[in-house]
Amino acid sequence: MKFTMTLPEQTTKMTVKDLLEQEWLVPRKVRHFIRTRKGILINGENCHFQTFVQSGDVITLMLEASDYPERNILLGDEKMIHVLYEDEHIIIVNKPYGMKTHPNQPDEKDTLVNHLAAYLAPDFQPHVVHRLDKETSGAILFAKNPFVLPILGRLLEQKKIYxxxxxxxxxxxxxxxxxxxxxxxxxxxxxxxxxxxxxxxxxxxxxxxxxxxxxxxxxxxxxxxxxxxxxxxxxxxxxxxxxxxxxxxxxxxxxxxxxxYELHLHHPFTNQEISVQALPGLWK
CATH class of the missing domain: 3.30.2350.10 (Pseudouridine synthase)
Structure with a gap:
């Protein structure tokens, strides 16, 4: 996996170490691998973990498949997916009534996660940020990679996902x-x-x-x-x-x-405001 992000205007000046550890919540083991193989660039140049970054810097992060091993998810039917928003890191879909969010048994393949796995294959896998009951329909947010998952989890805990x-x-x-x-x-x-x-x-x-x-x-x-x-x-x-x-x-x-019906958040890497409505909803 290779990600390139431009740090938004509101970014506080900090070291690469703090960016990975405090802002992006990269696990210690993965941070070690990034450092030893020089897997991070600032504006296209190699850097040290004590190098400072700031607003406008272009960060390139190079990860190996072994950093975040893939899970075994049975593929469902991609035609069951109704996308409300999607980019490199996140996807918001409109879950139908009567469909489970994720499988509880390894042989299940008719849940939203299974169908989304088919939609995202072979480049990405879905990662659950929050859940909706089987009987509940509407907007639900997933991470498309494990790198962004803990950041979205923190936004949820901090009540920054409306x-x-x-x-x-x-x-x-x-x-x-x-x-x-x-x-x-x-x-x-x-x-x-x-x-x-x-x-x-x-x-x-x-x-x-x-x-x-x-x-x-x-x-x-x-x-x-x-x-x-x-x-x-x-x-x-x-x-x-x-x-x-x-x-x-x-x-x-x-x-x-x-x-x-509605889901709003600021993108964890760009600070862009993302706002969706899962139409048609229960009433007009």
Missing amino acids: RRYQAVVHGTLKKDLTINQKIGRDRHDRRKRRIDPKGGKPAITHITVAKQTGKQTSVYCQLDTGRTHQIRVHLASIGHPLVGDPLYSRNPSGRLMLHA
Whole structure:
């Protein structure tokens, strides 16, 4: 793998060592290999790890296949992939309802990861940054190489990847609200999560009312955290479960009405703003 990046205007002056270790989160073992084989260039010239870099410098990084060994992923059907954004490092796709994000068994090949692996082959492999439930559709971000994966993971942890969901709930919600309730595992059903004030993990969901239709309310949901089933558990906890929810609604029918509608982030290498909408969504 060979990557060439121009450091953006906001880049603070730092050493090559700090760039690789602190900014790009390159593992220690890989940094050692890069140093010993002189696998990094600044503006086309060889450099030392104590050389300083700054805004506008062109960084060329040369990696070997052994630095990041490939995984064995069964190839699915590339025609199942609907691309919302793609470049050398990342890809955002629109996941269909009813499709798992990734395989749980080595012989599975009908998940989004399998189909994306077929789309990216033979030059790249997909790496999961975050997940969507099988029943949830919409925008989902993947790394196209393991080099960028930890950087995207840090952006997610720092809440610098903005995600907004569309949902339809039972009942009438008349005003916007924020749900701040810890979520933990359900002791009686391993598939489910529940509100757990003592042993759960912090979870915050912001709800914006869009419109009422009969006995249902269309809402937007924005997450400050990314707990499993967070939106589903939070809305069910206030008496407004998602329409079609097979786990948290008493009378589910039809598809789960939850869709990852928007995704925004700044590119980790260029600082370019990337904004996508997964159309058509649940409503216009």
